[in-house]
Amino acid sequence: GAVVSQHPSWVICKSGTSVKIECRSLDFQATTMFWYRQFPKQSLMLMATSNEGSKATYEQGVEKDKFLINHASLTLSTLTVTSAHPEDSSFYICSARVYRDPQQTQYFGPGTRLLVL
Amino acid sequence: EDQVTQSPEALRLQEGESSSLNCSYTVSGLRGLFWYRQDPGKGPEFLFTLYSAGEEKEKERLKATLTKKESFLHITAPKPEDSATYLCAVIKGGSSYKLIFGSGTRLLVRP
Numbered sequence: 001g002a003v004v005s006q007h008p009s010w011v012i013c014k015s016g017t018s019v020k021i022e023c024r025s026l027d028f029q030a031t032t033m034f035w036y037r038q039f040p041k042q043s044l045m046l047m048a049t050s051n052e053g054s055k056a057t058y059e060q061g062v063e064k065d066k067f068l069i070n071h072a073s074l075t076l077s078t079l080t081v082t083s084a085h086p087e088d089s090s091f092y093i094c095s096a097r098v099y100r101d102p103q104q105t106q107y108f109g110p111g112t113r114l115l116v117l
Numbered sequence: 118e119d120q121v122t123q124s125p126e127a128l129r130l131q132e133g134e135s136s137s138l139n140c141s142y143t144v145s146g147l148r149g150l151f152w153y154r155q156d157p158g159k160g161p162e163f164l165f166t167l168y169s170a171g172e173e174k175e176k177e178r179l180k181a182t183l184t185k186k187e188s189f190l191h192i193t194a195p196k197p198e199d200s201a202t203y204l205c206a207v208i209k210g211g212s213s214y215k216l217i218f219g220s221g222t223r224l225l226v227r228p
Contacts, residue, residue, distance in 0.1 A: 002163075032214070043204065043218045044161070093160045097214065104149055104214050108160035 006109035023094030029074040030096035038091045050077040084116045119144045123219035141187040146210025153204040195226045
């Protein structure tokens with residue numbers, strides 16, 4: 001149980017284009033999902049907290065207009081990188097928390113590697 | 118300031134050579150400490166959650182323990198397939214349940 005998927009796993013795009021990444025909880029409902037960014041040999045950096053049916057909460061320094069988050073259902077959150085530039089190239093990972101889980105465990109997706117040319 | 122520090126940064130072991138990874142934390146009102154394993158190019162895989170000092174959890178060759186200031190991940194008789202980065206993270210009281218991650222320990226187990 002507690003499986004999280006991401007799509008796509010790899011994406012290469014030209015500078016200036018927008019890229020959408022999907023995060024799905026496959027066997028549980030998740031009112032809260034999280035989006036992280038990870039650079040090589042570094043730990044995960046939280047970008048934003050996504051709540052179903054409401055606006056996402058962004059961490060300090062993360063541009064809301066550049067990283068659009070939509071959490072339209074209890075099993076799906078999307079991250080759109082708008083007008084991507086080479087510096088946005090990174091490994092993006094989502095996580096989901098089981099609805100009403102008192103242990104607050106976050107289960108992570110496999111990640112999406114973005115390369116902006 | 119809330120902080121999670123993992124040591125060592127990297128660890129090389131021979132197969133069968135037991136060792137421990139350390140995670141020390143300074144957060145107000147710890148609600149939970151989590152251990153994850155991350156393989157290269159993959160998302161973190163959940164291993165354990167610990168909530169109170171003295172708590173211990175085991176899974177195969179791994180055993181996690183928790184004190185008021187730190188947690189240890191003991192690896193008994195490791196195998197090459199245990200090679201990965203091990204991440205420690207905490208949730209503090211009063212937060213929106215955000216995880217605060219350490220920088221990880223890269224473990225390499227040689228056959």
